[in-house]
Amino acid sequence: MGAFVRILASVKTALEMRTLVNSEPQVEASVAAPTLIEPSAAQIQVPIARVTHRAELLSSFARELEAIGGVFAGSVSPGELPTRSVAIADQLGALIIAVGEGVTHDLLPIANLLEQHHRDLILFGAAGDDEARRAALARIARADLGIVEAHCAIAASGTVAVVASPARPNALTLMPPAVLVIVPADRIFPDLASAIEQLGPDLIAGRRTVFITGPSRTADIEKRIVIGVHGPRNLHVLALWPTDV
Amino acid sequence: MAVSSSNPGFFAAIETSIADTELRRKLANASGHHLESAASTRAEFPRYDEEREAARSLKTAAIGRLDELLIELRTRLEGNGCHVFFADDAAAARRYIVDLARVRKLKRAVKGKSMTTEEIELNPALEKAGVEVVETDLGEYIVQLRHEPPSHILTPAIHLSKEDVGQLFHDRFGTAYTNEPERLTAVARDNLRAAFLSADLGITGVNFAIAETGTLVLVENEGNGRFSSTLPDTLVAVMGIEKVIARLSDLSHFLEVLARAGTGQKITTYTNFITRPRSHDELDGPREIHVVILDNGRSRILADPVLREALNCLRCGACLNVCPVYRSIGGHAYGYPYQGPIGSIISPALFGKAAGHLPFASTLCGACREICPVKIDIPKLLLHLRWKENQNNLQWPRGAAKARRGAARFGRMANHPRTIRALSRIAVLIMRPFAHEGYVKWMPGPFRNWTLTRDFPVPKAPLKHRSADQPQSN
Ligand code: SF4
Numbered sequence A: 001m002g003a004f005v006r007i008l009a010s011v012k013t014a015l016e017m018r019t020l021v022n023s024e025p026q027v028e029a030s031v032a033a034p035t036l037i038e039p040s041a042a043q044i045q046v047p048i049a050r051v052t053h054r055a056e057l058l059s060s061f062a063r064e065l066e067a068i069g070g071v072f073a074g075s076v077s078p079g080e081l082p083t084r085s086v087a088i089a090d091q092l093g094a095l096i097i098a099v100g101e102g103v104t105h106d107l108l109p110i111a112n113l114l115e116q117h118h119r120d121l122i123l124f125g126a127a128g129d130d131e132a133r134r135a136a137l138a139r140i141a142r143a144d145l146g147i148v149e150a151h152c153a154i155a156a157s158g159t160v161a162v163v164a165s166p167a168r169p170n171a172l173t174l175m176p177p178a179v180l181v182i183v184p185a186d187r188i189f190p191d192l193a194s195a196i197e198q199l200g201p202d203l204i205a206g207r208r209t210v211f212i213t214g215p216s217r218t219a220d221i222e223k224r225i226v227i228g229v230h231g232p233r234n235l236h237v238l239a240l241w242p243t244d245v
Numbered sequence B: 001m002a003v004s005s006s007n008p009g010f011f012a013a014i015e016t017s018i019a020d021t022e023l024r025r026k027l028a029n030a031s032g033h034h035l036e037s038a039a040s041t042r043a044e045f046p047r048y049d050e051e052r053e054a055a056r057s058l059k060t061a062a063i064g065r066l067d068e069l070l071i072e073l074r075t076r077l078e079g080n081g082c083h084v085f086f087a088d089d090a091a092a093a094r095r096y097i098v099d100l101a102r103v104r105k106l107k108r109a110v111k112g113k114s115m116t117t118e119e120i121e122l123n124p125a126l127e128k129a130g131v132e133v134v135e136t137d138l139g140e141y142i143v144q145l146r147h148e149p150p151s152h153i154l155t156p157a158i159h160l161s162k163e164d165v166g167q168l169f170h171d172r173f174g175t176a177y178t179n180e181p182e183r184l185t186a187v188a189r190d191n192l193r194a195a196f197l198s199a200d201l202g203i204t205g206v207n208f209a210i211a212e213t214g215t216l217v218l219v220e221n222e223g224n225g226r227f228s229s230t231l232p233d234t235l236v237a238v239m240g241i242e243k244v245i246a247r248l249s250d251l252s253h254f255l256e257v258l259a260r261a262g263t264g265q266k267i268t269t270y271t272n273f274i275t276r277p278r279s280h281d282e283l284d285g286p287r288e289i290h291v292v293i294l295d296n297g298r299s300r301i302l303a304d305p306v307l308r309e310a311l312n313c314l315r316c317g318a319c320l321n322v323c324p325v326y327r328s329i330g331g332h333a334y335g336y337p338y339q340g341p342i343g344s345i346i347s348p349a350l351f352g353k354a355a356g357h358l359p360f361a362s363t364l365c366g367a368c369r370e371i372c373p374v375k376i377d378i379p380k381l382l383l384h385l386r387w388k389e390n391q392n393n394l395q396w397p398r399g400a401a402k403a404r405r406g407a408a409r410f411g412r413m414a415n416h417p418r419t420i421r422a423l424s425r426i427a428v429l430i431m432r433p434f435a436h437e438g439y440v441k442w443m444p445g446p447f448r449n450w451t452l453t454r455d456f457p458v459p460k461a462p463l464k465h466r467s468a469d470q471p472q473s474n
Helices: A002-016 A054-067 A078-092 A108-116 A130-142 A192-206 B008-019 B021-043 B048-064 B066-079 B090-104 B115-119 B122-128 B138-145 B162-173 B181-198 B224-228 B248-262 B298-303 B307-312 B318-322 B324-329 B340-351 B367-371 B378-391 B398-414 B417-434 B445-451 B463-469
Strands: A071-076 A096-099 A120-122 A145-149 A152-154 A159-163 A178-184 A209-212 A234-240 B083-087 B108-111 B132-135 B201-204 B208-210 B215-220 B234-240 B270-274 B288-294
Touching: A002 B066, A002 B083, A002 B298, A054 A071, A054 A234, A071 A078, A078 A108, A078 A145, A078 A178, A078 A234, A096 A108, A096 A130, A108 A120, A120 A130, A152 A192, A159 A178, A159 A192, A192 A209, A192 B248, B008 B324, B021 B248, B021 B318, B021 B324, B048 B066, B048 B248, B048 B307, B066 B083, B066 B288, B083 B090, B090 B122, B090 B201, B090 B234, B090 B288, B108 B181, B108 B224, B115 B122, B115 B234, B122 B132, B132 B138, B138 B162, B138 B181, B162 B181, B181 B224, B201 B224, B208 B248, B215 B224, B215 B234, B215 B248, B224 B270, B298 B307, B298 B340, B307 B340, B307 B378, B318 B324, B318 B340, B318 B367, B324 B340, B340 B367, B340 B378, B367 B378, B398 B417
Parallel strands: A071 A234, A096 A120, A096 A145, A145 A178, A178 A234, B083 B288, B108 B132, B108 B201, B201 B234, B234 B288
Antiparallel strands: A152 A159, A159 A209, A209 B270, B208 B215, B215 B270
C-alpha cells in the first residue's frame, strides 16, 4: 500500500513540473516543441472506413487470411456445415477432435457427424473438480483439431476474435496443431476499431478473449518466418452464410 | 564527440562488436529484407499516418493524467479479482514475486517474453529461491540456453546465425545437427510444450493495461504468452506504470501501428485480453493473477518535461532496426536490456549514472524519429540528455580530445583551398598503391588507424577538383 501512495505522489509531482526550472539552450534538432498538454482522448477520432457490402468484407477477409498463411475453406450454409467440417477434418487427417460450444449456431451437428465417422470426440461440460479439469486439459493437449465459432472477424487483417466460455476453453484454439474457426458472414467487420466496438467492453473483459491472425509463427532465427511454434500451424476458417439472404 | 568518462567498458564493448565482422553480417542479414517488407506494409495502409498521430495523442494524454489512470486501473483490477502490487524499484518487484513463489510453493515457472522482467533481473532471483525458470519465447529460450542477455527487445537472438542455434541445440540436447530454422523450431516447440504442461507459475509482460476495464493486453506471434497466461495456476504480469491506457476504444489505434512498425505485420498473430482469474466453471486460465506495476525510475522520466515523451514508447523495436549505430555494434554493446535509440534514452533514468554515456552513442541521423509509430522525437531527447550529462562534470577521454584537436586543425586548413588541394593530391597518390577494387583495406604506419574499422573508398580525383566540376551553388 505504501508504494502505491508513494508512486502516485511522485507521478503527481512529476506531472506538475510543466516547465523547466533550469535554462537549457535550445537544441538544434528540435523541429517543433512538443505540446505537453494534449487534447482529451474523447476529442481524438480516426475515421473508420465502413464498407457495407457483406460479400466485399468476406472476400477481403479471405484474401488477408490467406496472405498470412491461414486457409479460407469457403462459405457454407448452416445445413452444409457438418459435412464441410468433417471434410476438413479428413483433409487434415485429424482423429481426435475437440469441439467447443457455438456462439450464434449450434455446433453439435458437427460433433454428431464426426462421431458417425468414428472420430474421437472431446466435448466440454462444466469444469468439475480440479482433477477433472486437469484431465480435460490433458485431452485437449492430445487433440489433432479444435473446432470453435468466433464472435466476429476483421476484414482488413484476416483476424478472428474468439471469446472463451466454460464449454469453449481458451486452450482449444491454442494446444491442437490445427484449428477450424467458424465465422458467421454477418459478423465480419471492416477493421479493428469496428470489431472492438462491436464486441464491447462487457464481452471482451467478461471472459478471456483472443484475436487470432493466422497460424502461430516466429521469426527469431535469422528473421526467417517459421509457422507453428507454440500455437497451431494450421488455421482454417469456414464462413457461415445465413440462409435468409 | 563528447563522452562522459564514466564508462570505459562501453568503448571496449563497441570496439569488440565492430571488429566482429561476423556479427555485423548477421545483423545486416537479419534486418535488410525485413525493413523492406515492413515499409511496404505501412505504404499499403493509407491511414497509417493518421493512426500514428492518434496513437501519439492518446498516449500523451494518458501519460498526462497517469495518476488518475493508475488509480482507476488498480480499482478495476482489484474489482476483477486480481492482486495488484506497486513496486518503487526493481528490488521491491523481485521481492514480491520471489515471496509469492515461496508462499505458494511454486517450483516451475514459464515466462513469456517480457523486457520488464529483464529490467528487474527476475530470473536469477527466482532461481536463487529454487524456482526453475524457462524462457518460452523462441529467441529468449535460445539466449537463455547460452546464458546470454537478449540483444534486441523484439528479436532477442538476432546476433546469432542459424548455424549458431543449430550447434547450440546439438550440444545441449544431443539432437542431430541442423541449421534449418523449421527443424530447430520444432525441437524448441517440443521441449517448451513439456515445460508449459508442468509449470505452476506463468510470468508475462503487458503491452497495454486498459484502465476502463482493468484488462491486460498482451501481443505476440508465437503463442508463448498465451500459454504462460493460460495453463499455470498462478500468473504474474509485470508492467511499467506507463503501460496504462484510458479506454478499450483507444486500443485499436495502438495496435494499428505497433506491428506495422515493429515487424511489418498488420497485426500480431495473437492479441490476448486478460481480465480476470478463471471462474469455478472454467477449464483454463490462471486461478490467481498478480499484477506488478513498476516505477523504477519512470516517474523520474515523467518529471522531466522534455524527456516525458519517452514514456510513449510501445517497445516496438523499430528504432533499433533502423539505427546505424545499433546495426554496427549490436545489442550487447549497450550493456542494458533496452538497447538502441530508445534504450539510450531510458536506461540512464532506469539504471542510473552508469548508463549516462549512452545518449552519446548516436549519430542523430533521425531515422528513429521517422520510423517511430508514436513519433517520439528521439534525436531531440538524446541531445537533451547529452546536455544534462554535460552539466555534470564532463571529462574528455584521451581519444576524444585528440579527435577534437584534429577536427579543429582540419577546420583551419579548410580555409586555405590551395593547401587542401595539394594535400588531397598527395593523399590520393599515397592511397592508390593500396587500393583494391576501389577500396583501401589496409595502410601502413601512421595511416593504419583509418582502415582499422572500415574500408576506405579511393577518391577518383582529389576532393576539391571534383567539387570544381559541379555547378557552383554560391
Ligand atoms: S521509441 Fe518508438 S520506434 Fe523505438 S521502440 Fe519505442 S515505439 Fe518503437
